[in-house]
Amino acid sequence: MSGRRKTQLIKPRIREILSRELPEGLVELLPKHWVQIGDVLILPLRPELEPYKGRIAEVYAQVIGVKTVLRKGRISGEFRETNYEVLYGGDTVTVHVENRIKYKLDVARIMFSPANVKERVRMAKVAKPGELVVDMFAGIGHLSLPMAVHGGARVIAIEKSPYTFQFLVENIELNRVQDRMTAYNMDNRDFPGENIADRILMGYVVTTHEFIPKALQIAKDEAVIHYHNTVPERLMPAEPFETFRRIAREHGYEAEKLNELIIKRYAPGVWHVVVDVRVFKN
Ligand SMILES: C[S@@+](CC[C@H](N)C(=O)[O-])C[C@H]1O[C@@H](n2cnc3c(N)ncnc32)[C@H](O)[C@@H]1O
Structure with missing residues (x-):
């Protein structure tokens, strides 16, 4: 269903x-x-x-x-x-099947937004076989399971909540991608990997900009970052890319906007958007 x-x-x-x-x-x-x-x-x-x-x-x-x-x-x-x-x-624990991916979750405690379906499907198509993806806000694998299952990408999935993490681990097994997807139960700011990712998922809202320096540390000298955030309508379309580019420049990276999509309305006058950004080390 x-x-x-x-x-x-x-x-x-x-x-x-x-x-x-x-x-x-x-x-x-x-x-x-x-x-x-x-x-x-x-x-x-x-x-x-x-x-x-x-x-x-x-x-x-x-x-x-x-x-x-x-x-x-x-x-x-x-x-x-x-x-x-x-x-x-x-x-309230169930297995939801979408785009041939099995997502096990506790619906009463874990977010699974029907409005994000397009993004989950899009992520299955953007990932390339063999590239290394780091999902900084993995949840139950909402966005990165499609990359491992359909895209053949290698994935490092980081999730801070111990409860959500249990489902992430189970979903990796349920979808038989243990050979290419590894989960870490930690705050992504404590993740030790540097200069490793071809692609980074930042599927978070409200304060995602605070995590840009960490994403740049994890990124290779050239990488693609799928940067989500919530933006007041009056600041669009300049934001959220302007803030991303400013922080990237402060950390020695140039940023190029590849694509921008609206995910959904977050609150009156506020939108959840995703920007695909290519970053290059200066
Ligand atoms: C809104 S869910 C999003 C799941 C998925 N990325 C998506 O967009 O559909 C965000 C997840 O990030 C986790 N999270 C929040 N802060 C984190 C942090 N600092 N490090 C790792 N995970 C974090 C939350 O526990 C939650 O499961």
Whole structure:
């Protein structure tokens, strides 16, 4: 199943069952879209439906065929953890298959954004066989598993959260790329490798610029960096590349913008973007 947001008519069976059980008018408020990650469903629910949320979740679970239903929360904190309310079931660990890659994760605690699907698919295509990729914010391997599995790249994946790291290690095995992908459970600022990477993934937001000096230390004299950050709309399109180039120059590197893409809206007036940058040591 795809984790993409599905905007669709409520399945007739859900409507049929719940129209017999809910008070007049409430059937119209039932969620028409949801996100499915493996066999876990994330359901947005209007406050008017609060008293019936358990039963509603049960019916969605049974008709759609999932084991657990969560109510949408917010992603926050250094480890980008989500807060969810369990509406039905309880087991939130699942295996989500996307682009022939198996991602095992705990949906209640680890971010897996349907809106990032294009970027995960794009990363499978940009990596080249044999090149060394360092993923500085690996998560469960969201962006670097596609590079190892489909691109044939060698990957060093660094993840700070011990909980997320367990899934990263399992995913490397599940996708049978142990021969070319190695995981480190540490803060990327403590990673000792220097001048080793052909390509670097910086899949983080808000404070990613603080990690540019470390990325340059890990990069070879010439490398490509996929630099993500969040940017207020009024500073686009100059940012975030301007800041990247300024910091790169301060560290003896020239930077060239190869490509820039919007990933998604992050907050009102703020966008999550990715810039592909080629860096050269001066
Ligand atoms: C938002 S997730 C992104 C996953 C993936 N890169 C993507 O873009 O889909 C960022 C991950 O970076 C990890 N992280 C945050 N700070 C870190 C650091 N200093 N060193 C290593 N990992 C870090 C978090 O625990 C989290 O799992």
